[in-house]
Amino acid sequence: xxxxxxxxxxxxxxxxxxxxxxxxxxxxxxxxxxxxxxxxxxxxxxxxxxxxxxxxxxxxxxxxxxxxxxxxxxxxxxxxxxxxxxxxxxxxxxxxxxxxxxxxxxxxxxxxxxxxxxxxxxxxxxxxxxxxxxxxxxxxxxxxxxxxxxxxxxxxxxxxxxxxxxxxxxxxxxxxxxxxxxxxxxxxxxxxxxxxxxxxxxxxxxxxxxxxxxxxxxxxxxxxxxxxxxxxxxxxxxxxxxxxxxxxxxxxxxxxxxxxxxxxxxxxxxxxxxxxxxxxxxxxxxxxxx
Numbered sequence: 183x184x185x186x187x188x189x190x191x192x193x194x195x196x197x198x199x200x201x202x203x204x205x206x207x208x209x210x211x212x213x214x215x216x217x218x219x220x221x222x223x224x225x226x227x228x229x230x231x232x233x234x235x236x237x238x239x240x241x242x243x244x245x246x247x248x249x250x251x252x253x254x255x256x257x258x259x260x261x262x263x264x265x266x267x268x269x270x271x272x273x274x275x276x277x278x279x280x281x282x283x284x285x286x287x288x289x290x291x292x293x294x295x296x297x298x299x300x301x302x303x304x305x306x307x308x309x310x311x312x313x314x315x316x317x318x319x320x321x322x323x324x325x326x327x328x329x330x331x332x333x334x335x336x337x338x339x340x341x342x343x344x345x346x347x348x349x350x351x352x353x354x355x356x357x358x359x360x361x362x363x364x365x366x367x368x369x370x371x372x373x374x375x376x377x378x379x380x381x382x383x384x385x386x387x388x389x390x391x392x393x394x395x396x397x398x399x400x401x402x403x404x405x406x407x408x409x410x411x412x413x414x415x416x417x418x419x420x421x422x423x424x425x426x427x428x429x430x431x432x433x434x435x436x437x438x439x440x441x442x443x444x445x446x447x448x449x450x451x452x453x454x455x456x457x458x459x460x461x462x463x464x465x466x467x468x469x470x471x472x
Contacts, residue, residue, distance in 0.1 A: 206296040209236050209247050209276075213446050214269035214301070223452065225445045227280040234280050239292055239333045241326055248292040248330065249276045250338055251283035257339030260471045262346045263327050263360075264291035265353030267444070268310050270301030274446050275350075282348075285463055286472065288340040292330045294323040294356075315352060319384035323356065324363055344368060346398075346471035348462065349375060350443060358389035358419075361396040369469035370400040371462045374408055374440050377415045393419040394426030401431050401465040403458040405438035405451075433461060 213224075233252050238245035249271050253259055262282050266275050271293045282289035295301060299314035327347070334340035346369045349357035354375020361370040377390035400423070404416050413434050423430040435442065435458070441449035443458060466472050 204244055204246065204296045205298065205300050206247060206270075206293055206302065207245075209249060209271045209293060211302070212273050214272045214274075217269075217447055221446055221448060221450060223445050223450060224274075225277060225281075227277050227284060229280060232280060232283040234276075234283060237290075237338075239290075239326075239330055241329050243297075246292055246326060246329070247271070247296055248290055249279050250288070250290045250334075251276075251279040252288040252339050253283055253286055255339075257288065258335075258341035259286060259288040259339055260344035260346065260466070261331060261334045261340040261342065262287045262289045262348055262466070262471065263330055263334075264289050265327070265347065265349030265356045265360075266291060266294065267351040267353055267441075268307065268315050270295065272301075274444060278348075278350075281459075287466075288334050288338050290330050290334050290338065290340075292326050294318065294326055297322070316380075316382070316385070320359060320386070321384070324360060327360055328364070342366075344471050346370065346466050346469075348466075349373065351375065351441065355379070355389045358396065358400065359387070359392055361398045361400050362392035363397075365397045367398040368471045369466050370396070370398050371403065371465060372400060373403050373443055373458065374405055374411060375402075376411055377419050390415070390419045390422070393422040393430070394428060396423060396428050396430070399429040399431070399465075399469050401462060402433070403443075403461070404432070404434050405440055405442050405454070406434045406436035407438055408440040410440055431465065433458065 237250045271291045279289040335342035348371040350373040354372035357370045357372040420430040420432045435454035438451045438454040442451040443455045
C-alpha cells in the first residue's frame with residue numbers, strides 16, 4: 183500500500199479480519215431495493231470512451247466485489263476512490279464511477295459491506311444501519327480502501343501519485359476518516375457525511391473527532407435543510423480543521439435536504455447536485471488529482 187499511514191486514528195489500526203468470508207460476492211444489479219420509488223430524473227451515463235464494469239479486488243481475506251470505470255487509453259489516470267452510501271454499490275454509484283471516468287479519472291467503488299450483509303436483498307434503511315453499517319469495523323473498510331488504491335495503481339491504469347476520495351452520506355463520513363488516515367491522499371470530497379454519531383469499539387471516532395487531523399484538503403458539500411446534520415455541526419468541524427492548520431472548504435446549499443445528489447430519490451435537487459459536482463471536479467484538479 184503506497185505510503186498509507188494509521189497515525190491520527192487511534193483504535194483504527196487494521197487488524198486481522200474475521201475470516202467470515204464475503205456475504206456478497208457480486209454487486210447489486212440495478213438500483214437499491216431500499217427506496218420507495220425511483221425518480222424520473224435518474225441519470226444514466228453510457229460507457230462510450232471508457233472501460234467500465236464489475237471487478238474483483240484482492241483483499242486480506244479474499245476477492246472483494248467492486249465497480250471500476252476508467253478512460254480508454256494507456257494512462258496512468260488519477261485515482262478516485264468512490265465510497266458508497268449505506269445502500270451498496272448499486273446503479274447510482276456505478277454511474278458516478280462512469281461520470282468520473284468521462285472526466286478523466288480511474289474511479290473504483292469497492293463494496294465495503296460485502297462481509298456484513300447482502301445489501302441487494304435489504305429494503306429497510308433502519309435494518310441496514312442496525313445489521314450491516316453498525317457492524318462494519320472502521321479498520322476493515324479503511325484497509326479495503328487501501329487495497330483498492332493499490333489495485334487501481336497496479337491493475338487499472340491508476341496513478342498512485344494522484345489519489346483522491348469521494349463519498350456520499352455514510353461514505354461522506356468515511357471520506358473525512360480516510361483523509362485522516364492516509365498521508366499521501368491529495369484531496370477528499372464529502373457529500374453530506376454525518377459528523378457525529380455513536381462511538382463504539384469498532385467505530386471509535388466520528389468524522390467530527392478527526393476534523394483537525396486530516397492530511398488532505400477536503401471539500402464539504404452539505405444541505406442547509408438536512409434534518410440530520412445541522413449546518414452548525416459542519417461549521418464546527420470546518421473551524422476545528424482550520425484551527426489545526428488544515429484545509430476544509432465548506433459549501434452549504436440552503437434549501438437542499440440530505441441526499442440532494444441522489445438522482446434516484448425524491449431528495450434530489452438538480453441545481454445543488456450539478457453545482458456540487460462541478461465544484462468537486464474543480465477541487466480535485468486544483469489539489470493534484472487531475
